[in-house]
Amino acid sequence: MLSLFRAEWLKISGNRIPTAAFVWIFPMGALMLLFFAAIAVLASETFRNNVIAQPPDWTQQLMFPWVIINTEIGRLILVCFAGEAFGGEYQRMMWKNLLPRRQRVALILNKFFTIAVFVLTAFLLMCVIVFIGVGIIAAMAGAPYPPSLSDLGSDGLSDFLRRFSIQAAVAFAAALIAAAYAALGGIFTRSILGAIVLGGLFTFAEQGILLVLFLISSLTNTPDLLQLYTLTPGYNLANISTWSQYGSGFVPPAMQQLDFVPFSVELSTVLVLAWLFGLIGLSVWLFQRQDVMN
Amino acid sequence: MSTIAIETHALSKQFGGGKKRVHAVQSLDLKVAAQQVYGFLGPNGAGKTTTIRMLLDLIRPASGEALLFGQSPRKMPDILRRVGALVEGATFYPYLSGRENLEVLARTGGYYDAKRIQQLIELVGMADRADRPAGKYSTGMKQRMGLAAALLSNPDLVILDEPTNGLDPAGIQEMRHFIRELVEKDGKTVFLSSHMLSEVEQICDRVTIINRGRIVREGAVAELLAENTRLRVDAEPLDKARTVIADHWQIAANGSALLIDAQRDDIPVIVRKLVEQQVNVYEITPQRQSLEEYFLAATQEGG
Numbered sequence: 001m002l003s004l005f006r007a008e009w010l011k012i013s014g015n016r017i018p019t020a021a022f023v024w025i026f027p028m029g030a031l032m033l034l035f036f037a038a039i040a041v042l043a044s045e046t047f048r049n050n051v052i053a054q055p056p057d058w059t060q061q062l063m064f065p066w067v068i069i070n071t072e073i074g075r076l077i078l079v080c081f082a083g084e085a086f087g088g089e090y091q092r093m094m095w096k097n098l099l100p101r102r103q104r105v106a107l108i109l110n111k112f113f114t115i116a117v118f119v120l121t122a123f124l125l126m127c128v129i130v131f132i133g134v135g136i137i138a139a140m141a142g143a144p145y146p147p148s149l150s151d152l153g154s155d156g157l158s159d160f161l162r163r164f165s166i167q168a169a170v171a172f173a174a175a176l177i178a179a180a181y182a183a184l185g186g187i188f189t190r191s192i193l194g195a196i197v198l199g200g201l202f203t204f205a206e207q208g209i210l211l212v213l214f215l216i217s218s219l220t221n222t223p224d225l226l227q228l229y230t231l232t233p234g235y236n237l238a239n240i241s242t243w244s245q246y247g248s249g250f251v252p253p254a255m256q257q258l259d260f261v262p263f264s265v266e267l268s269t270v271l272v273l274a275w276l277f278g279l280i281g282l283s284v285w286l287f288q289r290q291d292v293m294n
Numbered sequence: 295m296s297t298i299a300i301e302t303h304a305l306s307k308q309f310g311g312g313k314k315r316v317h318a319v320q321s322l323d324l325k326v327a328a329q330q331v332y333g334f335l336g337p338n339g340a341g342k343t344t345t346i347r348m349l350l351d352l353i354r355p356a357s358g359e360a361l362l363f364g365q366s367p368r369k370m371p372d373i374l375r376r377v378g379a380l381v382e383g384a385t386f387y388p389y390l391s392g393r394e395n396l397e398v399l400a401r402t403g404g405y406y407d408a409k410r411i412q413q414l415i416e417l418v419g420m421a422d423r424a425d426r427p428a429g430k431y432s433t434g435m436k437q438r439m440g441l442a443a444a445l446l447s448n449p450d451l452v453i454l455d456e457p458t459n460g461l462d463p464a465g466i467q468e469m470r471h472f473i474r475e476l477v478e479k480d481g482k483t484v485f486l487s488s489h490m491l492s493e494v495e496q497i498c499d500r501v502t503i504i505n506r507g508r509i510v511r512e513g514a515v516a517e518l519l520a521e522n523t524r525l526r527v528d529a530e531p532l533d534k535a536r537t538v539i540a541d542h543w544q545i546a547a548n549g550s551a552l553l554i555d556a557q558r559d560d561i562p563v564i565v566r567k568l569v570e571q572q573v574n575v576y577e578i579t580p581q582r583q584s585l586e587e588y589f590l591a592a593t594q595e596g597g
Binding site for chain 2: 016099289293
């Protein structure tokens with residue numbers, strides 16, 4: 001399996017333009033922001049004073065990259081990345097070369113896994129960049145960079161590591177779900193554009209369904225109908241993330257008027273896993289039955 | 295080990311439905327013995343590539359089954375490890391070099407070996423171009439790399455779908471030589487699909503001619519060609535010769551000489567009969583039908 005993983009990694013990392021546009025854009029974007037922040041520290045005394053007045057907390061800074069991945073735009077970018085990877089095999093007529101060499105199930109599952117690992121690697125790199133970059137900016141401004149490990153203590157450190165791991169797991173799951181949407185798009189349309197468009201539509205539909213439910217519930221005076229939205233992977237990923245960050249569940253703005261109790265972490269985890277197995281299972285099933293004509 | 299490399303039983307495939315249904319392959323029964331170059335000949339759209347795709351489990355047969363070394367690739371996918379294929383033109387990841395493409399394919403199959411890749415690159419004459427992006431390769435270069443890709447796993451059976459497409463005459467010659475060597479030196483089986491008759495005639499031991507999804511002829515190339523050997527008879531007076539011959543043999547064509555459907559063994563009898571009737575015989579030569587003529591006749595009959 002390591003051999004198969006390395007093959008997929010080589011394919012993905014070698015495809016530099018889409019990888020730069022859809023994955024490396026995150027750590028590179030962070031680097032750019034930090035660069036501008038560094039210039040601001042050098043150029044503006046007000047900015048320096050602000051940094052000194054509110055010194056950055058590295059335990060919070062390290063959570064920042066994970067927030068991006070679960071935003072709509074973050075997930076759409078991942079869909080583009082995964083769409084290139086899945087749709088590209090059809091568009092470049094490469095399945096005919098690959099399928100006789102390895103079982104279909106192994107090939108498609110490996111693609112899911114490698115895409116998610118690739119995304120996770122990029123975000124971990126982004127965390128490293130943020131951690132070091134913010135530290136440099138704090139030092140340039142003459143501000144501390146709390147908390148020190150002794151201030152954090154072993155309980156604080158383990159709590160941070162737990163939250164960090166949950167955020168990473170959420171990001172991994174988000175990448176897998178984006179990959180599954182793109183895979184389904186690729187299987188149905190056999191093209192990169194089709195994989196991206198259809199995958200993007202699936203992602204939009206998760207938010208769009210809230211609007212549709214809102215309209216129907218308003219017309220039929222059934223506000224509880226809105227709660228169907230909480231079955232979507234997007235809500236549950238956000239809910240797990242919010243629980244781990246703030247100790248409370250996520251209530252979507254459209255549902256704040258309702259007497260809505262957010263799902264527990266456990267329930268959201270089960271729902272996310274159900275979506276993951278369902279979407280990936282559906283992709284595998286369809287791919288297994290598909291005639292590869294090009 | 296089964297000595298039958300490829301076997302199909304009533305293999306069929308249709309595309310589309312209703313009035314648009316196309317029967318790409320119909321009840322195909324193939325049996326390809328190991329260690330030979332086997333030609334799979336047919337005009338464009340005859341069902342050659344569809345058959346190859348079913349052999350490689352890229353598409354599902356509508357009915358019937360395909361076996362490789364006695365095992366179904368659908369039920370026992372591992373059998374495909376003994377097969378290397380170049381299907382319908384070589385394709386690669388355009389952003390990776392030729393060498394990287396081979397690495398990806400070898401790693402996918404779990405048989406990556408940098409030395410083997412280098413050997414194959416040299417074997418197909420791509421040593422100086424292996425590190426260029428595959429997107430910049432000409433069709434001929436891609437075909438060469440495609441052949442290297444097909445041989446990565448050192449397969450027992452090599453399936454080549456129109457392997458000389460895009461190659462220049464020297465490249466075609468090289469490819470033919472290479473394919474023969476695969477069988478003669480390495481003991482492999484090559485299943486070669488082509489619509490180029492001269493190619494099949496020159497390198498194949500046996501051939502199946504397929505048209506509109508059905509087999510129209512099968513046999514050893516030499517046997518198929520010998521089946522319809524004709525004799526060219528140059529004699530005078532021609533009219534008298536025609537009358538004498540027409541009593542015993544079918545005359546295929548007239549002209550300045552007679553073309554008759556007869557075998558080489560018939561020559562002494564023909565000479566005797568003509569001489570007995572005071573016909574002067576200048577020359578009787580066996581005329582071997584080219585595969586092209588044979589193919590046209592076979593596909594017209596079959597179609």
